[in-house]
Amino acid sequence: xxxxxxxxxxxxxxxxxxxxxxxxxxxxxxxxxxxxxxxxxxxxxxxxxxxxxxxxxxxxxxxxxxxxxxxxxxxxxxxxxxxxxxxxxxxxxxxxxxxxxxxxxxxxxxxxxxxxxxxxxxxxxxxxxxxxxxxxxxxxxxxxxxxxxxxxxxxxxxxxxxxxxxxxxxxxxxxxxxxxxxxxxxxxxxxxxxxxxxxxxxxxxxxxxxxxxxxxxxxxxxxxxxxxxxxxxxxxxxxxxxxxxxxxxxxxxxxxxxxxxxxxxxxxxxxxxxxxxxxxxxxxxxxxxxxxxxxxxxxxxxxxxxxxxxxxxxxxxxxxxxxxxxxxxxxxxxxxxxxxxxxxxxxxxxxxxxxxxxxxxxxxxxxxxxxxxxxxxxxxxxxxxxxxxxxxxxxxxxxxxxxxxxxxxxxxxxxxxxxxxxxxxxxxxxxxxxxxxxxxxxxxxxxxxxxxxxxxxxxxxxxxxxxxxxxxxxxxxxxxxxxxxxxxxxxxxxxxxxxxxxxxxxxxxxxxxxxxxxxxxxxxxxxxxxxxxxxxxxxxxxxxxxxxxxxxxxxxxxxxxxxxxxxxxxxxxxxxxxxxxxxxxxxxxxxxxxxxxxxxxxxxxxxxxxxxxxxxxxxxxxxxxxxxxxxxxxxxxxxxxxxxxxxxxxxxxxxxxxx
Numbered sequence: 001x002x003x004x005x006x007x008x009x010x011x012x013x014x015x016x017x018x019x020x021x022x023x024x025x026x027x028x029x030x031x032x033x034x035x036x037x038x039x040x041x042x043x044x045x046x047x048x049x050x051x052x053x054x055x056x057x058x059x060x061x062x063x064x065x066x067x068x069x070x071x072x073x074x075x076x077x078x079x080x081x082x083x084x085x086x087x088x089x090x091x092x093x094x095x096x097x098x099x100x101x102x103x104x105x106x107x108x109x110x111x112x113x114x115x116x117x118x119x120x121x122x123x124x125x126x127x128x129x130x131x132x133x134x135x136x137x138x139x140x141x142x143x144x145x146x147x148x149x150x151x152x153x154x155x156x157x158x159x160x161x162x163x164x165x166x167x168x169x170x171x172x173x174x175x176x177x178x179x180x181x182x183x184x185x186x187x188x189x190x191x192x193x194x195x196x197x198x199x200x201x202x203x204x205x206x207x208x209x210x211x212x213x214x215x216x217x218x219x220x221x222x223x224x225x226x227x228x229x230x231x232x233x234x235x236x237x238x239x240x241x242x243x244x245x246x247x248x249x250x251x252x253x254x255x256x257x258x259x260x261x262x263x264x265x266x267x268x269x270x271x272x273x274x275x276x277x278x279x280x281x282x283x284x285x286x287x288x289x290x291x292x293x294x295x296x297x298x299x300x301x302x303x304x305x306x307x308x309x310x311x312x313x314x315x316x317x318x319x320x321x322x323x324x325x326x327x328x329x330x331x332x333x334x335x336x337x338x339x340x341x342x343x344x345x346x347x348x349x350x351x352x353x354x355x356x357x358x359x360x361x362x363x364x365x366x367x368x369x370x371x372x373x374x375x376x377x378x379x380x381x382x383x384x385x386x387x388x389x390x391x392x393x394x395x396x397x398x399x400x401x402x403x404x405x406x407x408x409x410x411x412x413x414x415x416x417x418x419x420x421x422x423x424x425x426x427x428x429x430x431x432x433x434x435x436x437x438x439x440x441x442x443x444x445x446x447x448x449x450x451x452x453x454x455x456x457x458x459x460x461x462x463x464x465x466x467x468x469x470x471x472x473x474x475x476x477x478x479x480x481x482x483x484x485x486x487x488x489x490x491x492x493x494x495x496x497x498x499x500x501x502x503x504x505x506x507x508x509x510x511x512x513x514x515x516x517x518x519x520x521x522x523x524x525x526x527x528x529x530x531x532x533x534x535x536x537x538x539x540x541x542x543x544x545x546x547x548x549x550x551x552x553x554x555x556x557x558x559x560x561x562x563x564x565x566x567x568x569x570x571x572x573x574x575x576x577x578x579x580x581x582x583x584x585x586x587x588x589x590x591x592x593x594x595x596x597x598x599x600x601x602x603x604x605x606x607x608x609x610x611x612x613x614x615x616x617x618x619x620x621x622x623x624x625x626x627x628x629x630x631x632x633x634x635x636x637x638x639x640x641x642x643x644x645x646x647x648x649x650x651x652x653x654x655x656x657x658x659x
Contacts, residue, residue: 032070032071033068033070033080034066034068034191034216035066035068035082035164038066038082038084038162038164039162040084040160040162043125044119045123046119046120046121046123046156046158047061047062047086047088047158049061049088053088053182053184054090055090056090056094056181056182056228057089057090057091057093057094057097057181058087058088058089058090058091058093058094058097058098058181059087059088059090059181059182059183059184060085060086060087060179060181060182060183060184060186061086061087061088061158061184061185062084062085062086062184062185063084063085063086063183063185063186063187064082064083064084064085064186064187065081065082065083065084065175065186065187065188065189066081066082066188066189066190066191067079067080067081067173067175067189067190067191068080068081068189068190068191068192069169069191069192069193069196069198070193071193072166077169078166078167078168078169079166079167079168079169079170080112080164080165080166081164081165081167082162082163082164083161083162083163083164083165084160084161084162085160085161085162086158086159086160087158087159087160087181088156088157088158089153089155089156089157089158089159090155090156091155092155094155094181095153095154095155095157097181098150098153098159099149099150099151099153099159100147100148100149100150101116101147101148101150101159101161102146102147103146103147103148103163103165109165109166109167109168110165110166110167111146111163111164111165112164112165112166113162113163113164114146114148114161114162114163114164115127115128115161115162115163116128116148116150116159116160116161116162117160117161118150118151118152118153118157118158118159118160119157119158119160120152120154120156120157121154121155121156121157126151126152128148128149128150128151128161132148132149132150132151171247171248171260171370172245172246172247172248172260172369172370172371173190173244173245173246173247173371174243174244174245174246174361174371175188175243175244175246176241176242176243177202177221177223177226177241177242177243177244178226178227178228178229178241178242178243179228179229179241180228180229181228182225182226182227182228183223183225183226184224184225185222185223185224186222186223186224186226187220187221187222187223188220188221188222188244189218189219189220189221190218190219190244190246191216191217191218191219192216192217193215193216193217194212194215194216194217194252195251195252195253196217196248196250196251196252197210197217197248197249197250197251198210198217198219198246198247198248198249199246199247199249199367200219200221200244200245200246201244201245201246201364201367202221202242202243202244203242203243203244203245203361203364204242208220208221208244219246221244223242226242229241230555230558232553232557232558232559233549233551233553233642234549234551234561234562234563234638234642235558235559235560235561235562236358236359236559236562237558237559238359238360239358239359239360239361239362239562240558240559243361245361245364245367245369245371246369247260247367247368247369247370247371248260260368260370261368262365262368262409262424262425262426263423263424265354265368265370265373265409265424266409266411266422266423266424267421267422267424269352269354269373269409269411269422269424270352270411270413270421270422272333272337273333273336273337273340273352273376274340274344274413274422276321276337276341279322280320280321280322280341281341281345282322283321283322283324283325283326284321284325284338284341284342284345285345286325287325287342288342288345288346291305293305293346298346298348299343299346299348299380299387299396300395300396300512302339302342302343302346303339303387303395303396304395304509304510306335306338306339306342307392307395307510308392308509308510309328310324310328310329310330310335310338311328311329311330312329312330312331312332312335312390312391312392313329313330313331314331319331319333319334319335319336319337319338321334321337321338321341324337324338325338330390331390332375332376332389332390333376333390335376335389335390336352336376336378336389336390338389339378339387339389340352340378343378348380349380349381349382350378350379350380350381351378351379351380351381351410351411351412352376352377352378352379352410352411353376353377353378353379353408353409353410353411353427353429354372354373354374354375354376354377354408354409354411355372355373355374355375355377355403355406355407355408355409355429356371356372356373356374356375356403356406357374357375357400357402357403358402358403358405358406358562359402362406363406363407363408364407365407365426372407372409373409375388375390375400375403376389376390377389377399377403377408377429379410383397385397386398386399386429387399388400388403392472393468393472393473394468394472395472395510395511395512395513396512397512397514398432398464398465398468398512398513398514399429401431401432401465401468401564401565402564403429404429404430404431404432404565405429405430405431405565405628405629406428406429407426407427407428407429408426408427408428408429409424409425409426410424410425410426410427411423411424412424412425431565431566431628432464432465432514432565432566433566433626434566434567434568434624434625434626435568435624436463436464436514436566437463437464437465437466437565437566437567437568438461438462438463438464438466438517438567438568438569438570439460439461439462439463439466439567439568439569440460440461440568440569440570440571441458441459441460441461441493441544441545441569441570441571441572441573442458442459442461442571442572443456443457443458443493443544443571443572443573443574444456444457444573444574444575445529445541445544445573445574445575446575446576447530447575447576447578451530451532451537451578452527452530453525453526453527453530454525454526454527454529454530455500455523455524455525456494456497456523456524456525456526456529456544457522457523458490458493458494458520458521458522458523458524459519459520459521460489460490460493460519460520460522461517461518461519462513462517462518462519462520463513463514463517463518464513464514464517464565464567465564465565465567466567467513467517467518468513470485470489470518471506471507471511471513471518472509474504474507474518475507475508475509476509482504482507483499483502486502486504486520486522487499487502489520490502490520490522490524492546492547493543493544493545493546494524494526494528494529494543494544495528495543496526496527496528497522497524497525497526498524498525498526499522499523499524500523500524500525501521501522501523502520502521502522502523503520503521503522504518504519504520504521505518505519505521506518506519528540529541529543529544535656535657536654536655536656537578537581537654537655537656538652538653538654538655539575539583539652539653539654539655540652541573541575541589541619541651541652541653542648542649542650542651542652543649544571544573545571545621545645545648545649546649547649548642548645548646548648548649549642549645549646550642550643550646551638551639551642551643552643557632557635558632559632560629560630560631560632561629561630561631561632561635561638562628562629563625563627563628563629565628566624566625566626566627566628567624567625568622568623568624568625569621569622569623569624569645570621570622570623571619571620571621571623572618572619572620572621573618573619573621574616574617574618574619575616575617576615576616576617577615577616577617577655578615578655579615580657580658581655581656581657581658582655582656582657582658583617583653583654583655584653584654584655584656585653585654586610586612586617586653588651588653589608589609589610589619589648589651589653590608590609590610591606591607591608591644591647591648592606592607592608593605593606593607593640593641593644594606594607594641595630595634595637595638595640595641596627596630596634596637602626603625603626603627603630604624604625604626604627604630604637604638604641605622605623605624605641606621606622606623606641606644606645606648607621607622607623608620608621608622608648621648623641623645625641
């Protein structure tokens with residue numbers, strides 16, 4: 001994803017040299033770079049590892065990284081980086097993970113030097129031949145890699161590589177300190193000319209102190225025994241891994257005036273999104289006539305028209321609306337500019353909001369790095385609704401769940417006399433309530449007279465974010481393939497379903513899943529729900545819920561709970577006990593597990609009960625998750641609710657003859 005600010009990096013960089021003193025501008029890069037002569041030890045023995053390290057699939061024994069801002073021979077500011085790693089591989093999995101090295105060369109950068117080698121357990125050093133190096137690109141061509149294979153690796157070998165890069169500088173950066181394997185030692189340095197102050201914040205932790213050495217400002221962090229990052233259920237492990245964030249904060253040419261603040265970002269966004277030339281506005285007015293919008297409630301129609309008729313593209317160039325309207329295609333930024341221009345013409349009051357994906361890193365409003373300003377969103381104060389202009393799969397008022405339960409920069413246009421400008425503030429982006437994202441089931445089971453099969457009637461209701469996983473794409477599926485998709489959904493509840501009836505409702509493009517949930521109605525036959533055990537029958541009622549998540553981890557919990565979105569599951573299951581039979585263990589249907597009691601009830605709940613009238617049994621199940629985050633200190637309570645659903649999934653009722 002190319003973020004909004006990366007699109008305009010050249011415009012931002014144009015002003016940077018104005019803040020550099022003449023002494024800094026006179027530097028030439030090769031002599032000025034601190035680690036220009038950095039290299040590895042030509043001949044050495046394998047490093048000693050501990051017993052604990054030997055039990056890991058792989059261990060990073062040494063990780064050195066330096067990023068340095070320096071002016072090159074053409075008096076252009078560049079970012080030079082040095083990366084040196086030594087990885088010990090102990091198992092086949094470790095070899096598989098590290099026998100190919102991927103080096104990013106995107107953003108117009110270039111690799112200045114690159115070398116790699118292996119050191120066997122016997123101390124044999126084998127350099128990687130140039131012939132084994134080749135370049136690959138992502139399928140969309142947006143990112144390039146230098147990829148090289150490391151051959152002859154065996155268990156107990158060390159893989160060592162060292163490379164230096166030159167690329168365009170960025171005012172904002174992110175450096176990850178933690179990976180999926182244990183790191184024995186890591187050292188990171190950020191080096192800038194003394195005249196430029198970059199603030200570096202560690203997560204978790206605080207600001208790093210810098211030191212001035214030889215007219216350079218150095219921020220350094222050294223860590224030992226950084227644990228491997230473990231994936232956990234109901235957690236955003238990647239967002240919680242240890243990292244550094246840095247930003248350009250001060251220049252000696254500007255004194256103590258802080259640079260690139262949230263206020264600066266607001267003005268920058270205003271200038272880029274809301275400044276249109278005459279030709280652009282002519283194109284917008286022409287488009288408005290073509291859309292023929294209704295006089296009242298035009299926004300939903302406008303959104304559906306644009307997201308149906310315009311194509312989303314990955315384009316790093318500035319989004320000129322004349323070209324956007326002509327080509328019927330736009331980048332995420334282009335869609336934001338187009339929506340803003342149209343809403344301006346229609347006098348639709350709104351605020352522009354910039355946020356990020358919280359599954360990558362939570363938005364930290366206390367550190368004003370623009371790294372968090374990735375995705376444009378529009379907020380409508382009068383209706384408290386949201387619109388994601390660059391996401392054709394979403395419709396008002398939904399935006400991606402990973403952008404909600406997060407903070408964002410709200411930019412509001414204001415009129416000061418005859419001048420229009422913008423003001424910004426950090427605000428919360430709420431997520432949906434649990435009841436707005438239902439995944440409900442209404443199931444009726446009828447046993448055949450000879451108890452050799454069952455007829456199951458199901459209505460499944462998917463709303464909110466549950467519907468988002470299928471509803472926006474259903475109309476794009478070829479008509480002859482749609483039954484297969486629907487059958488897959490129903491078979492999660494009745495795996496051996498033989499379909500007698502199958503239909504869906506609200507599968508058209510552009511619907512609001514809060515108002516029109518996606519419905520699936522099916523009638524199926526099953527022979528697997530009922531098993532015979534001598535004179536008794538076993539009714540696998542719990543399987544009708546479908547597969548359930550389980551939280552039976554043995555390791556100590558690393559992170560707080562974080563759900564993708566709030567959600568609820570209301571299920572009703574009815575069945576007739578066959579004449580002459582009774583259910584021996586109906587009490588097994590009773591569950592009541594909850595966490596986080598509040599005045600409005602628990603935050604998390606799994607509760608099931610039954611009612612019997614004659615031979616008819618009705619099972620009612622309520623399950624919901626009303627809070628995105630939950631502290632790991634009280635993890636057991638949350639785990640109890642999740643596992644209650646999994647335990648119900650295993651419930652089997654015993655049908656036996658009366659008397």
